[in-house]
Amino acid sequence: MALLDIRNLHVSVEGTEILKGLNLAVDAGQVHAIMGPNGSGKSTLAQVLAGNSDYEVTDGTVKLGDEDLLELDASERAGEGLFLAFQYPVSIPGVSNTYFLRAAYNAVRVHRGQPEMDPVGFINYLRPKMAPLGMTKEMLRRSVNDGFSGGEKKRNEIFQMSVLEPKVAVLDETDSGLDIDALRLVAEGVNAMRSPERAFVVVTHYQRLLDYIVPDVVHVMVDGRIVRSGGKELALELEDKGYGWVEELATDGEAVTA
Amino acid sequence: MSGSNATAPNDSSPVLNAVGDGAAGRFVADFKATSGQLSTNGQSWLAPMRSAAIERFATLGLPTRRDEAWRKTDLRSLARTAFRPAAEVVAPDADAITARVAQLAFPSVATTRLVFVNGRFAPEHSDAYVPTDAVRVEPLAHTLREAPELAQPHLGRVTENDADAFGELNTAFMTDGGFVLVPDGVTVVTPIHLIFLTAPADGPVAQYPRNLFVIGDGATATILESYAGVNDTDVYLTNAYSEAVVGVEGNLTHYKLQRESESAYHVARLQGRQENESTITNTNVALGGRMARTDIDLHVDGSRCETIMKGLYMAHGEQHIDNYTRLDHAQPDCHSHERYKGILDGRSSAVFTGRILVRQDAQQTDAIQENSGLLLSRDAALSTQPQLEIFADDVKCTHGATVGELPENQLFYLRARGISTEEATGILAYGYANEIIEDIEIEPLREQLEQLIRLRVRERFAALKR
Incomplete structure (x- = not known):
């Protein structure tokens, strides 16, 4: 059984249908990449999975293990082990990164029936996770994402992921705005967390990120549906031929599923 | 301080006799009854100052909502309450006072602390003060008695005030408060903490703290005023008045932390004046009071000054918090940044008025004002009034106001x-x-x-x- 199982998902925003019957099954231990031209609905999929109520699900099902994800509130989804690395991480002035992380970590623990961790224990828990992502004490003291550079924000997202240890992580355009060094750091952070129990959905416009986070499956999304799926070589083919190629496939109605 | 060579108030004063027996009349009657005991410390200039103030108060009466500056603040329940002068009242529970002082103090950092209970200096809760020719941190009553020449040039004279009824009332009844004098070129590193506690017994009381801060040329000081009650059900009036003058290149960091009982009335005023190239950083935090009004009136009378005004208020239940700030830019090349925030819950209400006056000579003024409010309840209400009056033509002034919910x-x-x-x-x-x-x-x-x-x-x- 797939860890994340999306069937016939239809989603609208303010009356306009964005996702038009999307199917995606991701097994534990796998990394799936979702590529596609701008406006194809990739980010909508990421936001819907995380539970953003601006998006209306009009049809379909999403299961995380045995849980019906669509029945859960955003915070419950995180508690069940879903994590979204935001394309545009939000700044929270006045709330320190440490305070925020501990609130999130303890909320997830409580959801899982574990006791809360005290401040000292939490700092000890954080410490070994900092260096691999280049997180400094200063970045933990500062307000969440406030005044962070683009690269710092993305590293902070992956750092949060490493703290919350989700079952399924959705990375929305995590490569955008990163220089090559930051990209490598972020990719190493993700690769370090790959495990037989965990799955990743990597949403990206460019093939570049997939040189560092090597996917098991690549999907191409056009106009709210997955139109083609394949191995990692599909990403290279896309890089070569451009999105025009798959857009033609979509209009031909020749959708292929892996 | 028992000197009573005070001039008795003029019983034949037509103004005082005409005031009637309403709320204002009660204060006037209290003044007539107690002014003989209000220490003038042998200073012949104080008694006429008090008498003139009570006459002006009698003329003005307590503000009502017909007064533009009080349009959103209802003083009727204050006006209905009869307050005895607090200085006559011995605080009932000494242990509670000690415990409250401990809550308000900062044991982990060195401060110079002066505590006033019911308007009177409480040496048992305060740090010893040693008046020297250099820095003075002492009760104002002590200064008036021992070295009046240090206070007289400034007391009631830091700025030319608009008439304000509560300010006049304070001048008429003032008993004690903090006097801080930092001579030219001296930096006082240790923060000065003034604590004003009110502990009524047998009914509501009124206390009238009076503070005077004289920061010399090139001098630096940090002063914190804390106002608090002992029990949240205590009914009293704090009517506080602080004056601050900051000399050339002087630097005053001033905090006011208002944690009064939630049944109390708090009215406070800060009058400040800045000379050339000086800095005032003011932080005004209001958490307590049934009705709390703070007036901050800063006169930037020097060029190349910096003025920072920060405010935070949090109200819940039936609290009403009113901040009225006025910044008067009279000279060129000054910067000011005002930033106020409020969080309102329950059926609370708040008012923020931010007046910024940029006079004709104040070219190159750069003034920023921001104020915002967060409403956590549908029944809470915030009224904000930015008022920019600009008479210079080469200035940069911005203001913004937002009221609403969380993003x-x-x-x-x-x-x-x-x-x-x-x-x-x-x-x-x-x-x-x-x-x-x-x-x-x-x-x-x-x-x-x-x-x-x-x-x-x-x-x-x-x-x-x-």
């Missing part, structure tokens, strides 16, 4: 990390308030404020754990 994208970000909506709202409200106080340099003060904000927020959001 959806911030809430979603926290919820997507597993935090419930309720806890997320609490965290964001805390962060919103914390932004005003997070760069306070006195660490224990910052921590105390963070703690107070957290308590307030936690009481509203049960799910907020820490």
Whole structure:
């Protein structure tokens, strides 16, 4: 059984249908990449999975293990082990990164029936996770994402992921705005967390990120549906031929599923 | 201080006799009854100052909502309450006072602390003060007795005031408060903490703290005024008045922390004057009071000055908090930044008025004003009034006001990390308030404020754990 199982998902925003019957099954231990031209609905999929109520699900099902994800509130989804690395991480002035992380970590623990961790224990828990992502004490003291550079924000997202240890992580355009060094750091952070129990959905416009986070499956999304799926070589083919190629496939109605 | 060579108020004063037996009349009657005991410390100039003030008060009467500056603040319940002068009242519970002082103090950092209980200096709770020719940190009554020449040029004279009834009332009844004198070129590193506690017995009382801060040329000081009650059911009036003058290249960091009983009335005024190239950084935190009004009136009378005014108010229940700020730019090349934030819950209400006057000579003024409010309840109400009056033509003035709820994208970000909506709202409200106080340099003060904000927020959001 797939860890994340999306069937016939239809989603609208303010009356306009964005996702038009999307199917995606991701097994534990796998990394799936979702590529596609701008406006194809990739980010909508990421936001819907995380539970953003601006998006209306009009049809379909999403299961995380045995849980019906669509029945859960955003915070419950995180508690069940879903994590979204935001394309545009939000700044929270006045709330320190440490305070925020501990609130999130303890909320997830409580959801899982574990006791809360005290401040000292939490700092000890954080410490070994900092260096691999280049997180400094200063970045933990500062307000969440406030005044962070683009690269710092993305590293902070992956750092949060490493703290919350989700079952399924959705990375929305995590490569955008990163220089090559930051990209490598972020990719190493993700690769370090790959495990037989965990799955990743990597949403990206460019093939570049997939040189560092090597996917098991690549999907191409056009106009709210997955139109083609394949191995990692599909990403290279896309890089070569451009999105025009798959857009033609979509209009031909020749959708292929892996 | 029992000197009673005060001039008795003029019984034949037509103004005082005409005041009637309403609220203003009660204060006037109290003045007639007690002015003989109001210490003038042998200073012949004080008694006429008091008498003139009570006459002006009698003419003005207590403000009503017909007064433009009090349009949104209802003083009727204050006017209905009869207050005895607090200085006559011995605080009932000495242990409670000691405990409260301990809560308000900062043991982890050196401060010079002066505590006043019911308007009278309480040496047993205060640090010893040693008047020297250099820095003076002492009760104003002591100064008036021992070295009046230091206070007289400034007391009631720091700025040319508009007539204000509560200010006049304070001048008429003032008993004691903090006197701080920092001579030219001297930096006082240790923060000065003035604590004003009110502990009524047998009915409501009124106290009239009076502070005077004289910061010399090139001098630096940090002063904190804390106002608090002992029990949240205590009914009293604090009518405080502070004056501050900051000399050329002087630097005053001033905090006011208002934690009065939630049944109390608090009316306070800060009159400040800045000379060339001086800095005033003022932080005004209001948490307590049934009705709390603070007037801050800063006169930037020098060029190349810096003025920072920060404010945070949090109201719940039936509280009403009114901040009325006025910044008078009279000279060129000055910067000012005013930033006020409020969080309102329950059926509370608040008013923010931010007047900025840029006079004709104040070219190249750069004035920024921001004020915003967060409403956590449908029944809470905030009224904000930015008022910019600009008579110079080459200035940069901006102001912005927002009132509303927490940003959806911030809430979603926290919820997507597993935090419930309720806890997320609490965290964001805390962060919103914390932004005003997070760069306070006195660490224990910052921590105390963070703690107070957290308590307030936690009481509203049960799910907020820490």
